[in-house]
Amino acid sequence: MNNAIIWMIIGMGLVTYLPRMLPLVLFGRVELSPFWQGVLKNVPYAALGALVIPDIFFIQDDILFGIIGFAAAVIAAWLGANVIIVVLASVAVLSCYSMLI
Amino acid sequence: METTWTASKMAPFRQGMQAGVAIAIGYMPIALTFGLLAKTTGLTLAETVLMSVIVFAGASQYIALSLLSVGTGIFEIILTTFILNIRHFLMSASLSEKAEPDELWKKALYAFGITDETFSVAAMKEGTVNASYMFGLIMMAYGSWVVNSGIGYAVGKSLPESLQDSMSVALYAMFIGLLVPALKKQRKTVWLAGLAAVFNSLGTFVFHLSKGWSIVLATLLSAVVVQWLAKEGGNKDE
Numbered sequence: 135m136n137n138a139i140i141w142m143i144i145g146m147g148l149v150t151y152l153p154r155m156l157p158l159v160l161f162g163r164v165e166l167s168p169f170w171q172g173v174l175k176n177v178p179y180a181a182l183g184a185l186v187i188p189d190i191f192f193i194q195d196d197i198l199f200g201i202i203g204f205a206a207a208v209i210a211a212w213l214g215a216n217v218i219i220v221v222l223a224s225v226a227v228l229s230c231y232s233m234l235i
Numbered sequence: 236m237e238t239t240w241t242a243s244k245m246a247p248f249r250q251g252m253q254a255g256v257a258i259a260i261g262y263m264p265i266a267l268t269f270g271l272l273a274k275t276t277g278l279t280l281a282e283t284v285l286m287s288v289i290v291f292a293g294a295s296q297y298i299a300l301s302l303l304s305v306g307t308g309i310f311e312i313i314l315t316t317f318i319l320n321i322r323h324f325l326m327s328a329s330l331s332e333k334a335e336p337d338e339l340w341k342k343a344l345y346a347f348g349i350t351d352e353t354f355s356v357a358a359m360k361e362g363t364v365n366a367s368y369m370f371g372l373i374m375m376a377y378g379s380w381v382v383n384s385g386i387g388y389a390v391g392k393s394l395p396e397s398l399q400d401s402m403s404v405a406l407y408a409m410f411i412g413l414l415v416p417a418l419k420k421q422r423k424t425v426w427l428a429g430l431a432a433v434f435n436s437l438g439t440f441v442f443h444l445s446k447g448w449s450i451v452l453a454t455l456l457s458a459v460v461v462q463w464l465a466k467e468g469g470n471k472d473e
Contacts, residue, residue: 136279138309139278139282140282140285141309142299142309142312142313143282143285143286143289143290144289145309145312145313145316146286146290146292146296146299146312146313146316149314149316149317150290150291150295150316150317150320151347153317153320153321153327154324154326154346154347154348154349155327155343155346155347156324157324157325157327157328157330157331158327158328158330158331158334158342158343158346158349159339159343159346161332162331162334162336162342169462169466171332172466173455173459173462174328174331174458175329175332175333176423176457176458176462177325177328177329177454177455177458178326178329178355178358179417179423179427179428179431180427180428180453180454180455180457180458180461181325181326181329181351181354181355181358181454182355182410182428183414183427183428183429183430183431183457184431184434184435184449184450184453184454184457185351185355185410185450186407186410186411187432187435187436188432188435188439188440189407190404190407193407194400194403199400199404200404203407203408204404204407206408207404207407207408207412208415210408210412211411211412211414211415211416212415212419214416215412216412217254217257217356217409217412217413218257218260218412219412220408220409220412221257221260221405221408221409223408224405224408224411225401225402225404225405225408228400228401228404231401232397232400232401
């Protein structure tokens, strides 16, 4: 194995691990103010919004692809399907779409 | 009573594994392609698998490959990785509010497995999360990531093109599947997700921020603004 690549991997691992580990280990011991506790409880919903939009619309060059996948997932989830069904449904709908074009 | 004890001890781990199935499916096409690209970039099989084992962060691993192929220095690749993964700081902090008080080494261990996907699944789970649940969840995600990276390299092929294309929606669909039930339940979550989506779009298209900064700033800004508005609204009611 190439030494430079190994050092790069170790460095990447370190700078990825530290942000994952430090808050979880340290914040468990300090009491945050209610405001910041509230902010941290808001984070997952905000993060999900930012993780989906706008990136989902650009998963393929054809923007319709993302729009259809988005719509299929939203409809399946809105109807109360569990997460795996939502995933499979949107993949299935897009498979049909790519066969049509 | 002993069986009850075993059952309750096993339950969170299995529950975590079950919740991880969607992630395992979603990681498959991305990891296969990563393995394939690593091969064309000139990495060895060992280096490819090692990167997935040690880094376990999809977007950064892809970017590392493309930077390597244009001859970017190692320090810059590490810096880019750091910036891209700063958002995990926010996710880890958020998870600390939901995590049961497990021993510190267990938290330090499962923290390694915090990704956009494992975080989202854990955060949307009802109630709290403990180390057993997180280990089960992460085992599925990590296993899929590492094994499929190796398979992608060894087989030298990804999924058939049309399936690969369709499966590129999988993780986004999972995020939607996690978010929508919350949107239906609570008006506040609509604002949180909607504002963050708008901020992230602005960050991407108007301010041309890198993906790493755009997501973390949009998330934090939305979470703070909505909390502030909720507090103001709450005070008026008093």
